[in-house]
Amino acid sequence: MRITSDLFSAFLKCPTKCYLRSTGQSGSGNAYAEWVRDQNNAYQGEVAKRLIEAAPNTERVLTSPTAEDLKTATWGLALDVKVRAGNMETQIHGVERMAPQGRGKPTQSIPIRFIPRNKITKDDRLLVAFDALVLSKATGLDVSLGKIIHGDAQAILKVKTNLLFATVRELPGRISALLAIPSPPNLILNRQCGECDFRNRCRESAVKNDDLSLLSSMTEKDRQKYNTRGIFTVTQISYTFRPRRRPKRLREGREKYHHALQALAIRTKTIHVVGSPALKIDGTPVYLDVEGLPDTDLFYLIGLRFNTPGGIARHSIWADDAGAEKQMWEHFLTLLAGVERPVLVHYGSYETMFLKKMCERYGAPPQESSVAKAITHTTDILSFIIGQFYFPTYSNGLKHIAAYCGFHWSDTEPSGLSAIVWRKAWEATKAAALKETLLRYNQEDCNALEKTTSELQHLCSNPGVASEGCSHGVVDVGSMRADVPYHFGKMDFALPDFERINQAAYWDYQRNRIRIRSPDEQRPALPTKARRHIRSVHPNRQIVSQYAGSCPQCNGSILLKTGKFSRLVRDLRCVPSGIKRWHVQYVGQRYRCARCGARFADRPKGWPPHKEGFGLLAYVVYQLIEHRVSQRSVADSLVEFFHIDRPRAMVNRLKARAACIYRTTCARMMDRLVQGSVIHADETDVSIGGKKMFVWVFSNSKETVYYSTRTREGDFPKKMLSGFKGVLVSDFYPAYDSIACLQQKCLIHLMRDLNSDLLKVPFDEELRALAVEFASVLKSIVRTIDRFGLKTRFLKKHRIPVARFYRELASRTYQSDVAAKYRDRFQKGRENLFLFLDHDGVPWNNNSAEHAIKAFIMLRMGIGGSSTEVGIADYLVLLSILETCKCKGVSFLGFLLSGELDIDTFALLKGSERPTHP
Secondary structure: OOEEHHHHHHHHHOHHHHHHHHOOOOOOOOHHHHHHHHHHHHHHHHHHHHHHHHOOOOOOEEEOOOHHHHHHOOOOEEEEEEEEEOOEEEEEEEEEEEOOOOOOOOOEEEEEEEEOOOOOOHHHHHHHHHHHHHHHHHHOOOOOOEEEEEOOOOEEEEEOHHHOHHHHHHHHHHHHHHHHOOOOOOOOOOHHHHHOOOHHHHHHHHHHHOEHHHOOOOOHHHHHHHHHOOOOEHHHHHOOOOOOOOOHHHOOOOOOOOHHHHHHHHHHOOEEEOOOOOOOOOOEEEEEEEEEEOOOOEEEEEEEEEEEOOEEEEEEEEOOOHHHHHHHHHHHHHHHHOOOOEEEEEOOOHHHHHHHHHHHHHOOOOOOOHHHHHHHOOEEHHHHHOOOEEOOOOOOOHHHHHHHOOOOOOOOOOOHHHHHHHHHHHHHHOOHHHHHHHHHHHHHHHHHHHHHHHHHHHHHHOOOOOOOOOOOOEEEHHHOOOOOOOOOOOOOOOOHHHHHHHHOOOHHHHHHHHHHHOOOOOOOOOOOOOOOOOOOOOOOEEEEOOOOOOOOOOOOOOEEEEEEEEEEEEEEEEEOOEEEEEEEEEEEEEEEEOOOOOEEEEOOOOOOOOOEOHHHHHHHHHHHHHOOOOHHHHHHHHHHHHOOOOOHHHHHHHHHHHHHHHHHHHHHHHHHHHHOOEEEEEEEEEEEOOEEEEEEEEEOOOOEEEEEEOOOOOHHHHHHOOOOOOEEEEOOOHHHHHOOOEEEEOHHHHHHHHHHHHHHOOOOHHHHHHHHHHHHHHHHHHHHHHHHOOOHHHHHHHHHHHHHHHHHHHHOOOOOHHHHHHHHHHHHOHHHHOHHHHOOOOOOOOHHHHHHHHHHHHHHHHHOOOOOHHHHHHHHHHHHHHHHHHHHOOOHHHHHHHOOOOHHHHHHOOHHHOOOOO
16 A cells, blocks of 8 residues: 555554554544644745745756656655655645755755744654655655744754664554554554544544553553553452552652553542552642643643632633733733732643743742732642542643533533644634633633642542542542452362362361372371470589690690680580580680790690580570561570570570571581472562562471572573473463473462452453353362372373363453453463372372471561571571471481481481480
């Protein structure tokens, strides 16, 4: 299809507009678009007439020349020139022929565009560059310059078209690809819609499809971000909002704007309020609304509304032209000076720009006056709303907010663009009716602003209660419950089968019922409980060095004792009746040799490197990790029960010392995990000093190991599991997909996602039917696992119903977006969803890793968020030892007291053989 300048211009504004124009469609119902079209036609005729009259008699002027006329080039100026080159065609307003710049150089042709606007945009320059490109290809000459005649003064702007050719050459290919598709492109509303003749058609379509572009505050980048997540409608994005508690360091600042919360307000038809906003107007509110012509920077109407002792005062200050603008400004200052403690209240930044420019053009009032204070300290209602109030409207414009609050305009579709049309029409006709329309529109804007401000003040003083004009309720976002799909506690299920399947995935259920039926599994013993502590306050033992016997330097036997030195080791010792404080004093002797005079010291055997014994270390670690007691509480208990002085720093030191001891144990456990047949993997986040870190867990039925990283990137699990040849069981986080091994995705995660969406859209029959079929297949598999365990010879019979489920899934066409999303999700993960049917001992859920993550979350609550990166790493080493002890059914405290470094070795010892102190 031929690409015309009209299609090129439309594509710069909107791809949908370009496609509709290419099919010959024409829009209607937009008075501003029709006015712009009439203005363009009139301006082009006016400029063309002036150029013809100004042309010298010696130059020939052509109107609508042919292609042959362009090649002969015997004219000086050509108007309304149609040029074709390949699949491109343009209608150039004018082409100027310039004499050669030197001998042997060709004549230069310059395309000209007539644009009535005073301000030129980038799109105008690109359109002139398109004219130059087509003209260059048609004539075979280099066209490196174009002109734009624009504005009321018909000023000339030169455009270096050769600098824009790189962009212009790319666009025709994109336009051709757009026009080649059989259906219109995805509809996207943008800022150009108000000037488009297809506005009403596109708006109706967007509302029908609940398109994201209805949210006027959402940028193209934000929209694409949501699209990549499978979110295309306002209703869908409304379900993504999660109320979260703000960090302390950010609570004083303004909350950021949430598109999802705006969508939620629209879906629930309620006002949502964030925080505790307060709208304080210290003085007399003066509601200000200004009308102007942005293209000429002319302000022609100021509307004021404020209360006086005699009632409401309304003022409309009018300026016929730019010459009367100064008088209008002075009148405005006079009225403002007559108000007691005036506070200017406006909506948006246009009035702020007006005040700034008027002060620059005609002077500001005296600095210490109340008028100067009112001008420099205005109240912008729009900036107050953003981020704090979410009205159930697609836009935060005054027209939408005030209309929701119950205000009505006289005109059916009032807008700033309509005001521009009325003003231009008044300038041409001086009709009193048009001026009256503008004055009424301006005063109604002031009334709407007052109505909106009153509603906001009511919401601030009466949280959770809307005024009479608003028929719907108000929601305090801070009181909303967090709708998180995964949480601890009872979960509601849309299907009874989902609830029974979920019960079969509990960790205790699998440990006590399923794994005992699986090969090479032993039922673990329950860990022993700590006994009652008994207090003992006296030290118990002293170890003294024996007589040295000879000098280490000269081997002399006559030694003189010069003094003693000692080290007191604080310790705790387990006795049959409990735990007692145990102090051991090591005493050494200093000597001087009578023969050579050498001085040396002799230490007793077993001289300790630390001042705290292993029993005290085991007790501290046991309290910190097993019982999730904070370091402060452990220190307090040591003071209270064992009279150990200054233990706060000691507790942290003992924790770090224990982590250093068992770090090699964790490394060996990770090596055994990688050499095994199944690994469960999961991750969660933790806040360290206000910065987010991530904790990873790798586990199976025998070992659990934790690690921490600063990021959630997939390089870390890929590095840790390099060389793993078994089956990785994980959730649907994409980072795990890069690991080169067989993978089983957690079906519980998939089922919970499906259940959550079923609860959100309970009347989606297609989604419900898909969920029922999936539950039926999974329930029969769980029943077999309940009876026979995770053995392939019993599970392989389920391959047939799984294959049938996928065949039926592929044969269906879903109208529901949610059901289609799950169909694609099932098909994409087909190889990883039911892999456990073909491998012995591979679970169908990621319960082992989730149970380990839950253990860390409980420990994180005990830590209280006051740790460091190094501290968290130490905690994770010790937590790895605890969870592995639980998996193997041995006592964590017993292992710590034994001094053994290998849990398997400790587990093989009989009870009487296990040492209770190193």
